[in-house]
Amino acid sequence: MIFQDMAAYRAASHTPRVAIIGxxxxxITIARKLDARGIPCxxxxxxxxxxxxxxxxxxxxxxxxxxxFDLDVTRLRYLGGSSNHWAGWCRVLDAYxxxxxxxxxxxxxxxxxxxxxxxxxxxxxxxxxxxxKATYPLTDNFGRMxxxxxxxxRFGTQFRGELEASRNVAVVLNTTVLELAxxxxxxxxxxLFSAGAPAGDFTAPYFxxxxxxxxxxRLLLWSxxxxxxxVVPNAKALGRYWMEHPMYWAGNAFITxxxxxxxxxxxxxxxxxxxxxxxxxxxxNFHIQLETMPYHGTKxxxxxxxxxxxxxxxxxxxxxxxxxxxxxxxxxxxxxPPVESNHIALSATERDAAGVPRMELHWKKGDLDRRTLVExxxxxxxxxxxxxxxxxxxxxxxxxxxxxxxxxxLAGNHHMGGTRMGTDxxxxxxxxxxxxxxxxxxxxxxxxxFATAGQCTPTTTITALSLRLGDHLGRTVAS
Amino acid sequence: MPKTxxxxxxxxxxxxxxxxxxxxxxxxxxxDDIVEVDGWILKRSDLA
Ligand SMILES: Cc1cc2nc3c(=O)[nH]c(=O)nc-3n(C[C@H](O)[C@H](O)[C@H](O)COP(=O)(O)OP(=O)(O)OC[C@H]3O[C@@H](n4cnc5c(N)ncnc54)[C@H](O)[C@@H]3O)c2cc1C
Numbered sequence: 001m002i003f004q005d006m007a008a009y010r011a012a013s014h015t016p017r018v019a020i021i022g023x024x025x026x027x028i029t030i031a032r033k034l035d036a037r038g039i040p041c042x043x044x045x046x047x048x049x050x051x052x053x054x055x056x057x058x059x060x061x062x063x064x065x066x067x068x069f070d071l072d073v074t075r076l077r078y079l080g081g082s083s084n085h086w087a088g089w090c091r092v093l094d095a096y097x098x099x100x101x102x103x104x105x106x107x108x109x110x111x112x113x114x115x116x117x118x119x120x121x122x123x124x125x126x127x128x129x130x131x132x133k134a135t136y137p138l139t140d141n142f143g144r145m146x147x148x149x150x151x152x153x154r155f156g157t158q159f160r161g162e163l164e165a166s167r168n169v170a171v172v173l174n175t176t177v178l179e180l181a182x183x184x185x186x187x188x189x190x191x192l193f194s195a196g197a198p199a200g201d202f203t204a205p206y207f208x209x210x211x212x213x214x215x216x217x218r219l220l221l222w223s224x225x226x227x228x229x230x231v232v233p234n235a236k237a238l239g240r241y242w243m244e245h246p247m248y249w250a251g252n253a254f255i256t257x258x259x260x261x262x263x264x265x266x267x268x269x270x271x272x273x274x275x276x277x278x279x280x281x282x283x284x285n286f287h288i289q290l291e292t293m294p295y296h297g298t299k300x301x302x303x304x305x306x307x308x309x310x311x312x313x314x315x316x317x318x319x320x321x322x323x324x325x326x327x328x329x330x331x332x333x334x335x336x337p338p339v340e341s342n343h344i345a346l347s348a349t350e351r352d353a354a355g356v357p358r359m360e361l362h363w364k365k366g367d368l369d370r371r372t373l374v375e376x377x378x379x380x381x382x383x384x385x386x387x388x389x390x391x392x393x394x395x396x397x398x399x400x401x402x403x404x405x406x407x408x409x410l411a412g413n414h415h416m417g418g419t420r421m422g423t424d425x426x427x428x429x430x431x432x433x434x435x436x437x438x439x440x441x442x443x444x445x446x447x448x449x450f451a452t453a454g455q456c457t458p459t460t461t462i463t464a465l466s467l468r469l470g471d472h473l474g475r476t477v478a479s
Numbered sequence: 480m481p482k483t484x485x486x487x488x489x490x491x492x493x494x495x496x497x498x499x500x501x502x503x504x505x506x507x508x509x510x511d512d513i514v515e516v517d518g519w520i521l522k523r524s525d526l527a
Contacts, residue, residue: 251518381520382513391525394518 001170002163006194006202009042009172016042016170017477019190019204021177021219024081025459026445026466027210028155028163029126033470035168039477042204043169044192046176046211047078049156054196058176058352059215061359065342067406068244068363074413075212079173080156082212082413083459088152090129090460091145092120096275097335097454103282104368106241106338109451110423110432119467126463127153139383141277144262145287147270147456175199178354180207180223182231186440193354206477208443208469213415213458216448217242217344218359220419220429220436225346233438234425239345241338241420241427243453245412246365248405250377250398251330253290255390267292272455273379281379283372285455286334288380292327330380330392333412334372335453336365340427344418365404374398414458416450434469445469 003009018034020027023045034041047055055078061071068074075082093113100108124131129150135143163171175194180187187207192199209216217239223231224238232238255261261269271288278285336342342364346357374394381392397405404410422428425437430449436442445466447458454461506515512523 378508378515378520381515382508382510385513385520385522386510388522392520394515394520396518399518 001166002160003170003172004048004195005174006172006192006199009170009175012170014040014042014170016040016204018042018206018208018473019044019202020208020210021190022046022081022209022211022215022446023079023156023171023173024210024212024446025083025155025462027208028080028159029463029466030208030210030445030470030473031169031171032159032162033467034474034477035166037474037478038168039474040168041170042202043163043171044175044177044190045079045171045173047076048173049079049160051076051078051084054353058354058356059359060350060352061361062347062350063361063363065362065364066404067410068361069410069413071214071359071361075214075415078156079160079171080154080158083153083155086152086413086459087457088127088150089457090127090148090150091132091456092116092123092464093454093456093461094135094272097285097452101279103279104284104337104452106340106427107452110421110428115432116461116464116468119464119471122467123460123464127460129460135272138260138271139387139389141274141379141383142271142288143274145270145272145456149264149266176354177211177219178222178356179219179226180209180231180442182223182227182439182442184230184233185438187231187442196353198354206441206443206473208445208473209419210445210466213418213447213450214344214359214361216444216446217418218346218356220444221344221346222356231439231442232429232436234429236426237340237420237422237429239418240340240343241417241451242342242344242361242363243336243338243416243450244363245333245414245453245455245457246336246369246373246404247331247333247409247412248373248398249329249395249408250332250373251381251392251394253328253330253381253384253390253392255290255292255328257387257389260387260389261290263290263292271380273376277379281375283375283379284335284337284368285453286332286372286376287455288376289331289333291329291331328390330377331409332373332376333455334369334376335455337368338417338420338452339366342417370401412457414447414453416447416453416458419444419448420451421449422451433472434465443469443473 018041059072419429
């Protein structure tokens with residue numbers, strides 16, 4: 001069932017067991033899982049079925065610290081959420097990403113990869129993925145990893161028909177949950193804003209917050225502020241340990257053994273370090289992306305020359321009116337360590353159209369970020385030279401410790417942490433089942449629960465975790 | 480130009496560069512036979 005607003009939904013007299021807040025990847029996946037078990041649920045989606053300026057405006061906010069994307073651009077606020085513009089690059093966190101590392105404070109999850117593995121076949125079916133191939137060794141310290149560039153399922157359109165036909169799931173569009181109310185043990189209700197106006201309160205036995213990796217923190221921070229801490233009773237870590245995957249073009253390489261690398265159809269390949277290699281250098285997880293130049297013939301010759309004699313090549317290429325670069329660009333994307341000071345806060349001055357304080361994202365890369373960037377490039381450069389796969393040149397800005405460039409990709413649009421999973425309520429917000437510590441009926445879904453980020457794109461893992469939560473909720477509600 | 484001779488030409492150009500004393504910062508690495516020279520990570524034999 002799909003309703004355009006709260007008034008239409010109320011008229012239908014549907015009695016849900018679970019209220020899911022947010023109709024993106026996580027929210028839709030949980031709703032479908034509950035549907036399969038015959039459990040009635042309502043899914044509140046703030047936006048409609050298309051992007052609108054009015055809805056995106058609720059996502060505006062500011063960033064303090066390092067340069068970041070505009071907060072109303074790095075995510076989408078309508079049915080399907082940010083899956084409406086994701087690239088579809090898929091991979092699941094590796095087993096070692098769930099384990100703690102002595103040299104990275106607060107690293108590690110309270111669950112293991114084995115806990116999500118039972119849900120990986122279903123995850124692949126949802127995202128339309130073939131089996132992932134095992135990472136194979138390339139050098140002593142690096143493996144060639146399989147990253148699937150999928151057709152990027154748009155959850156809103158892909159599952160619209162199924163949601164509309166469902167007798168259990170009620171999707172209520174244009175309906176924002178402004179805040180949750182609680183008594184320190186359970187959520188007692190939600191305050192709604194629908195079709196541009198306040199729409200009263202709503203209650204259900206269970207609530208799942210699935211509003212995205214930034215918004216989950218904002219909604220819970222505001223709920224806590226309004227309820228005197230009765231929604232997230234252990235709030236020390238709420239909004240904190242926020243993480244991204246910084247990514248930069250950090251060098252060029254000349255590849256002498258292309259066959260060893262197995263470039264994909266787009267001329268790219270991805271390499272990851274082994275856990276012992278990371279530990280030995282004291283770096284966070286990362287991947288190296290080699291992007292070959294799409295040139296042929298003379299252009300390719302000049303592009304390759306750019307590796308050997310950059311100044312000479314610059315002169316030649318400007319003389320012939322082209323700007324050609326060395327034969328492969330080397331990008332590095334890394335796992336940002338969980339750091340308490342990287343956090344989401346509520347603005348003291350700015351509010352959205354419904355009166356909720358806008359988001360302030362405090363985000364800065366630190367020493368371990370810089371170390372991972374420099375040492376990660378060195379590790380890779382040394383290994384490909386040793387194995388005669390190629391030669392790498394690290395960009396000057398990296399070696400000279402200059403500011404991060406502002407004209408590169410910056411990061412992955414991967415919003416992780418803020419309501420991280422853990423056993424200690426002082427450093428985490430949800431437990432191993434994604435339930436808010438101390439709250440009987442409040443769960444959080446999406447990458448805000450990531451305790452450590454790993455190096456890969458998050459949505460495949462989000463989907464698997466959401467299936468696991470849907471399964472857990474299904475059993476909890478049924479009992 | 481056939482691929483192999485192009486490679487050979489580039490290699491020759493490349494390996495001529497140290498002789499031209501263009502490189503300045505030489506940094507040892509963890510491996511005896513690998514050096515970092517002005518950001519290039521090379522085998523010592525590349526420089527011979
Ligand atoms: C440009 C771009 C490229 C990306 N590429 C990749 C990629 O290749 N691979 C990958 O793994 N990931 C990628 N991502 C990240 C991916 O899009 C997200 O990880 C994923 O969409 C998160 O799903 P989610 O359900 O947690 O949140 P979202 O998709 O953000 O969904 C949240 C939903 O909640 C709704 N909502 C928000 N607030 C409220 C409220 N108060 N009440 C009711 N509803 C609310 C929103 O409207 C939205 O529909 C990319 C992101 C961007 C921006």
